[in-house]
Amino acid sequence: MAEIKDFLKNLLSLPGLSGYEDPVRAVIREAWQPLVDELSVSRIGSLHGLKKGFGDEPRPRILLSAHMDAIGMIVTGIEAGLLRFTEIGGVDARILPGQPVTVHGRRELPGYVVQPPGWLLPEDQPTNKAVEMKYLFVDTGLRAAEVNELVRVGDLVSFAQPPIELTGDLLAGHSLDNRASVAAVTACLQELQHIRHIWDVWAVASVQEEETLGGAYTSPFAIRPDLAVAIDVTFARGPGSPANYSTFPLGKGVTLGWGPNIHPALYEAFKKLAEKLDMPYHDDLMPRMSGTDAMGIQVVAEGIPTMVLSMPIRYMHTPVEVVSMKDIARTGHLMAQFIAELPVDYMQSLRWDDES
Amino acid sequence: MKPLIKKLVEAVGPSGYEGAVRELVKKEVTRLADEVRVDALGNLIVRKGKQSAGGLRIMLSAHMDEIGIIATHIDEDGFVRFTTIGGVGPRTLIGGRVQFLNGAFGVIAGERLTATDPVHSFEKMFIDLGAAGKADCPVKVGDLAIFDRPMMDLGNRLVAKSMDDRISVAVLIETLRKLKNTPHELYFVFSTQEEVGTRGSTTAAYAIDPDLGIAVDVTATGDTPKGMRMAVKLGAGPAVKVRDGGMLSDPRVVRWMADTAEAAKIPYQLEILEAGFTDARAIQLTRAGVPVGCLSIPCRYVHSPSEMVDYNDVRHAVSLLTVLLSNPIHLQ
Amino acid sequence: MTPKKTSPSTSPLIGAEQIALLERLSNAVAVSGAEHEVRKIVMAEIKDLADDIKVDALGNVLATKHARQEPALRVMLAAHMDEVGFMLVDGEDGLYEFATVGGIDVRQLPGKTVLVGKDHLPGVIGAKPIHHTTADERRNAISLDSLRIDVGNENGKKVHPGDRATFATRFQQLGPSLVGKALDDRLGVVTLIELLRHAPAHIELLAAFTVQEEVGLRGARVAGYALDPQLAFALDSTPAGDLPSWDGAESPRYNTRLDGGPAIYVADQGTLSDPRLIQHLLQTAETFGIPCQIRQPGGGGTDAGAIHKQRAGIPVVSVSVPGRYAHTAALVARLDDWQHTLALMVHALERLTPAILEQER
Structure with a gap:
């Protein structure tokens, strides 16, 4: 587990914004190399790792999809040496002022997001109003001439907050959404090293989930799995978050998705397994869409029976998301055990409620 | 190129009904192509070239359709109510003229506004075709129309309705003409239904299954008085899109396009458009995924009946595309 | 022009048998993502009508009836099995918060009866008594947050968050009208079953009874891909908004009108x-004297929206039975409109040949 934590901390120290996943993909590739039989990269950048099963060919295939892209910013203009920017993925402008960032120009430039005083904003903006993203800047501390040399429109701006270990098994950092899940898939692959599973396992670190679900729509088209599991983060209960069905206690187990994106028989199978393993879990009710890769995966080509597993995190889409390492380990273990138990004819037994 | 542009921008082709534009394009390209076909959604697909070393299967897409309106109700007095096809803004309509597919013309007018209405909503507008009553009205529910406006040639600047995206249609035709040799198998797609959600390019890309996709479309600018903040302006060259409201260009494609422009000394700009998207979005998500980019023609007043482009930008776009497609491509 | 033929609206018949099937389907519960009750009925009804039947990864029923003569045309017909409804999301001991599934106007909910879970346990959607409300509150719509589904303490042991619920309305015929919940799109489902029964010999009929239409046309997407037809029709129900306006003025908005076909x-x-x-x-309607109307162009959508974008593109059109009060506890449709819909489709399929695809769109 210490190994997984170091791996995750490494992932959390890297950029890899949606559409620009190269830096994080390189590190995942290195971690997966000894764990899978084949590695490849899709035409739009998703990492595909195949761990072959022990069954006779042609073997059924299960796809595990965890998106590796992160939210961040992108430069839209340069004024007097200060950078204007817009978001990649969903960023709340209110958490930005004072954030340390890295500007990926001709070389990497450290900087801070800065908020101009109210009298420089429309209608002398009072302090109780949030400043919109279009009025914020990134200040690199450099003079205009140097900035104009080093930065241009389209350069990326990523969060520079390094990961922090909190007390207990809690880890804080940016892009735990969704690198916590990449860590869980990696833990699963590690456990599978000791298991004679029948099915082929396709581990996918997918791209562009925060923008277009790009990886979710495309990788399954190439792989054509029989079953798929989307692994993502969900909301942990925390300060100010609603104490209702959409939030879960932190560190108290995985969540099992339930709703139209999920094949009900797969949900039942995972639930039974969690109970058998004496693993704590919660139902993550998704009455309409799941907001995960599953939205894409399920409707690829002729359709794919899909499941959603999640780990609760706090402060989602801020640079200080918080996750419990225990939940990551549980998620990896649950997937590995599910795969271990998949019989060769599982698809013939996958039934709808109305079928006998 | 100006006579070609004029013909194209003055043609009538709202989304879903691009036939007249398609006929014009067909006439221009048939002699230049290895194969010309029309698919189920009306896309015109023009193939040229064979793959050789360093060659790819490339889809280029410029959409033929334009925004417009569709009749929803003819009232007893012969006035026509309508809804929009594509992203029509209410501010530029009143006083404008429309031409229906069946040749009928009309003017757009509005109900009296109350003090609280800042602008006419579409529900409070109607089209007057000069009909004496319902029976006399030459239009029925479901008929489509476009915003009628001839092209205006201001020298370096051209103004017309449907510069979005006929100017790119012209750019593709001209590129096809200029292209002498290519190591690639090229598919010039004159696509349909872009303005209602990049529908034509979705299915064309599936059929073509390209290794690389390039949309050619217009983009907004930030160079008008107290306008939107955006680092693209007219006359500074075509824009290489980095991102828009629906797509992140493949960074390898952005580098290839920008580096090629620099090497060929063709002016270009980098573009980030915060709202709206192009055929590139649809191509990117096709099958197992496609690397995409977009070359944009800067255009003021997009989706108004008077869209303005710079003629030099247009010519530079042709030059850049011609260089891009004439040489082997190694994305990295 | 072909001379008008006599109205075929009575042939093939929508008779007692079809209405009884509609009643069963209308009363069944199939909230998007949990369509099993309707699927079960459909599977039983079509088992002798189709040559090949399968249930796919999302729960769509895909049935093929082979053409019996050449040249055959592969035609997909889609009707969605799912309906709008609710999912219980939180609560215990019989009192539950719930989320809506599909487009539902929350103002339609207070004081309605519902069926909850697989056992159709009776429940009510409770709201605060008028006595406890202020004048200010009464001016605003009741919010979803303040509503609960109440099944009573005892049955609370049998239901769980995650269970689906829907309106408890029972189907009935009122004079010329059909009244019930979920007629959007059970009318289409029965129409499609009848079209399987009356498939012309030259049509390779690809029937898709789809899931998850109300949450984004998701079933139709994969069905269209899998069936790969040459062209497709979506059979649905669309709102009729032909009610008088508050000031009696001519309304330019109605979407469709009852009795308009x-x-x-x-x-x-x-x-x-x-x-x-x-x-x-339109030519089919003209030729056979079947009344029909153009739905007012505008918002909303059908399975056609997903189908036409599959693979290299599929020509589509939608045909709907008009119905008032869609997505509420009780929808009102006319038997005549339904019969004309079936007649139009039967004749449209009979007249359809591959020649239609030879001209460019």
Whole structure:
């Protein structure tokens, strides 16, 4: 587990914004190399790792999809040496002022997001109003001439907050959404090293989930799995978050998705397994869409029976998301055990409620 | 190129009904192509070239359709109510003229506004075709129309309705003409239904299954008085899109396009458009995924009946595309 | 012009048998993502009507009836099995918070009866008594947050968050009208079953009874891909908004009108119908004297929106039975409109040949 934590901390120290996943993909590739039989990269950048099963060919295939892209910013203009920017993925402008960032120009430039005083904003903006993203800047501390040399429109701006270990098994950092899940898939692959599973396992670190679900729509088209599991983060209960069905206690187990994106028989199978393993879990009710890769995966080509597993995190889409390492380990273990138990004819037994 | 542009921008082709534009394009390209076909959604697909070393299967897409309106109700007095096809803004309509597919013309007018209405909503507008009553009205529910406006040639600047995206249609035709040799198998797609959600390019890309996709479309600018903040302006060259409201260009494609422009000394700009998207979005998500980019023609007043482009930008776009497609491509 | 033929609206018949099937389907519960009750009925009804039947990864029923003569045309017909409804999301001991599934106006909910879970346990949607409300509160719509589904303490042991619920309305015929919940799109489901029964010999009929239409046309997407037809029709129900306006003025907005016959789509949120198919339907209606109407172009959508974008593109059009009060506890449709819809489709399929695809769109 210490190994997984170091791996995750490494992932959390890297950029890899949606559409620009190269830096994080390189590190995942290195971690997966000894764990899978084949590695490849899709035409739009998703990492595909195949761990072959022990069954006779042609073997059924299960796809595990965890998106590796992160939210961040992108430069839209340069004024007097200060950078204007817009978001990649969903960023709340209110958490930005004072954030340390890295500007990926001709070389990497450290900087801070800065908020101009109210009298420089429309209608002398009072302090109780949030400043919109279009009025914020990134200040690199450099003079205009140097900035104009080093930065241009389209350069990326990523969060520079390094990961922090909190007390207990809690880890804080940016892009735990969704690198916590990449860590869980990696833990699963590690456990599978000791298991004679029948099915082929396709581990996918997918791209562009925060923008277009790009990886979710495309990788399954190439792989054509029989079953798929989307692994993502969900909301942990925390300060100010609603104490209702959409939030879960932190560190108290995985969540099992339930709703139209999920094949009900797969949900039942995972639930039974969690109970058998004496693993704590919660139902993550998704009455309409799941907001995960599953939205894409399920409707690829002729359709794919899909499941959603999640780990609760706090402060989602801020640079200080918080996750419990225990939940990551549980998620990896649950997937590995599910795969271990998949019989060769599982698809013939996958039934709808109305079928006998 | 100006006579070609004029013909194209003055043609009538709202989304879903691009036939007249398609006929014009067909006439221009048939002699230049290895194969010309029309698919189920009306896309015109023009193939040229064979793959050789360093060659790819490339889809280029410029959409033929334009925004417009569709009749929803003819009232007893012969006035026509309508809804929009594509992203029509209410501010530029009143006083404008429309031409229906069946040749009928009309003017757009509005109900009296109350003090609280800042602008006419579409529900409070109607089209007057000069009909004496319902029976006399030459239009029925479901008929489509476009915003009628001839092209205006201001020298370096051209103004017309449907510069979005006929100017790119012209750019593709001209590129096809200029292209002498290519190591690639090229598919010039004159696509349909872009303005209602990049529908034509979705299915064309599936059929073509390209290794690389390039949309050619217009983009907004930030160079008008107290306008939107955006680092693209007219006359500074075509824009290489980095991102828009629906797509992140493949960074390898952005580098290839920008580096090629620099090497060929063709002016270009980098573009980030915060709202709206192009055929590139649809191509990117096709099958197992496609690397995409977009070359944009800067255009003021997009989706108004008077869209303005710079003629030099247009010519530079042709030059850049011609260089891009004439040489082997190694994305990295 | 072909001389008008006599009205075929009584042939093939929608009779007692079809209405009884509609009643069973209307009363069944199939909230998007949990369509099993309707699927079960459909599977039983079509088992002798189709040559090949399968249930796919999302729960769509895909049935093929092979053509029996050449040249055959592969035609997909889609009708969605799912309906709008609710999912219980939180609570215990019989009192539950719930989320809506599909487009539902929350103002339709207070004081309604519902069926909850697989056992159709009776429940009510409770709201605060008027006595406990202020004048200010009464001016605003009741919010979803303040509503609960109440099944009573005892049955609370049998239901769980995650269970689906829907309106408890029972189907009935009122004079010329059909009244019930979920007639959007159980009318289409029965129409499609009848079209399987009456499939012309030259049509390779690919029937898709789809899931998850109300949450984004998700079933139709994969069904269209899998069936790969040459052209497709979506059979649905569309709102009739032909009620008087508050000031009695002529209303320019109604979407469709009851008694106007089947509604043919030109443009909606998701689709610009193929003009060749629109013309084919209009000519069919003209030839056989079947009343029909053009649905007002505008928002909304059908399975056609997903189908036409599959693979290299599929020509589509939608035909709907008009119905008042869609997505509420009780929808009102006319038997005549339904019969004309079936008649239009039967004749449209009979007249359909591959020649229609030879001209360019």
